[in-house]
Amino acid sequence: QKEVEQNSGPLSVPEGAIASLNCTYSDRGSQSFFWYRQYSGKSPELIMFIYSNGDKEDGRFTAQLNKASQYVSLLIRDSQPSDSATYLCAVSSGTYKYIFGTGTRLKVLA
Amino acid sequence: NAGVTQTPKFQVLKTGQSMTLQCAQDMNHNSMYWYRQDPGMGLRLIYYSASEGTTDKGEVPNGYNVSRLNKREFSLRLESAAPSQTSVYFCASSGGGYQETQYFGPGTRLLVL
Numbered sequence: 001q002k003e004v005e006q007n008s009g010p011l012s013v014p015e016g017a018i019a020s021l022n023c024t025y026s027d028r029g030s031q032s033f034f035w036y037r038q039y040s041g042k043s044p045e046l047i048m049f050i051y052s053n054g055d056k057e058d059g060r061f062t063a064q065l066n067k068a069s070q071y072v073s074l075l076i077r078d079s080q081p082s083d084s085a086t087y088l089c090a091v092s093s094g095t096y097k098y099i100f101g102t103g104t105r106l107k108v109l110a
Numbered sequence: 111n112a113g114v115t116q117t118p119k120f121q122v123l124k125t126g127q128s129m130t131l132q133c134a135q136d137m138n139h140n141s142m143y144w145y146r147q148d149p150g151m152g153l154r155l156i157y158y159s160a161s162e163g164t165t166d167k168g169e170v171p172n173g174y175n176v177s178r179l180n181k182r183e184f185s186l187r188l189e190s191a192a193p194s195q196t197s198v199y200f201c202a203s204s205g206g207g208y209q210e211t212q213y214f215g216p217g218t219r220l221l222v223l
Contacts, residue, residue, distance in 0.1 A: 008150075034211065043200055043214040044153070088153065090212075096141055096160045097168065098212060102152035 003027060004091050006101035014109050019076040021104050023089030026070070032092040033065055033072045038103065039085045047087070048074065079108045112136055114215035116201050122221045123191045131186040131218050133201030139213075140206035142184035144168075144176060146197040147217075153200065159184055160206065191222045 005024045013019045021035075032051055036044035050056045050063040050072065062075040072091075076083055086103040093099075114135045123129055135142065144156040145168075155168030157176040165176050173195060175187045184203075188195060199218045204210040 004152075043217050045214070046211050049211060090153075096143075096158050096166070096206075097155060098143075100145075100153040102150060 003099045004089055004101040006087075006089055006104045008102060009105040010107045011104055012107045012109055013079050015079060015081060017079050019079045019083065019106055019108070021074040021076070021087050021089075021106065022071060023073065023091075023101055024071045025089075025091045025099075027091070027093050027099075028067075028070065030067075030070075030091045030093050033063070034090040034092075034098070035061075035063060035072075035074045036088040036090060036100075037083075037085045038088055044088055076106075079106075081108045081110045084108045114201055114203055114213055116199075116215035116218050118218060119216065120219045120221075122223065123188075124223050125192060127191050128187065128189050129191065129220075130188075131199055131201075131220075132183070133185065133215055134183045135201075135203040135213075135215075136182065137203060137205075137213065138181070139203035140181070141204045141210070142178065143202040143204075143212065144174075144184070144186045145200045145202065146170065146195075147200060148197050156186065156199075188220075191220075193222045196220060196222045 035047040038044045048063045064073045088103045089101040143158040145153045159178040201215040202212040204212045
């Protein structure tokens with residue numbers, strides 16, 4: 001079992017729709033959760049981080065964390081073609097080591 | 111403020127050759143990291159340096175060595191390159207601690223023939 005799992009996709013959504021990206025993790029001691037966006041041929045850039053159970057909103061992005069069920073999700077409202085990218089989930093267990101999922105490729109159709 | 115810089119951007123090596131990938135950050139971060147990214151494998155940690163003067167192995171350290179030259183610079187060395195080391199290498203830095211965001215460099219694309 002991979003430590004951080006994501007559906008590789010592609011997840012296709014029409015422009016203006018809500019995109020829902022999910023991530024599950026195996027280490028119950030995980031404390032910090034990050035979502036990165038990576039365009040093809042580019043480096044990962046941080047979208048959001050979340051530490052506590054519940055929702056955290058930042059503009060069109062909402063991160064949701066449920067530690068009991070060991071999943072974290074990212075919602076993108078009013079999806080735009082420019083949101084088309086691979087989204088990486090990263091988890092940290094309180095050390096300096098971050099475990100990344102393999103990413104979900106999102107395609108927003110104009 | 112350049113953030114995290116990496117050199118070179120692209121390199122082709124022959125099997126057995128050696129090379130050093132350079133990374134520097136100007137954000138006064140304590141921690142620095144080296145990852146490799148392969149298709150379908152995600153980002154995998156090679157080595158990290160929690161603070162100046164310390165280095166530790168990550169998930170895939172075999173075939174690599176690192177040097178934390180000072181607070182700004184963290185280099186990755188391949189002593190005898192192998193085709194399995196063909197990958198994209200990313201350097202990252204953070205302020206330190208598990209809650210700190212990692213900032214990534216632009217990456218080095220390495221092809222080992």
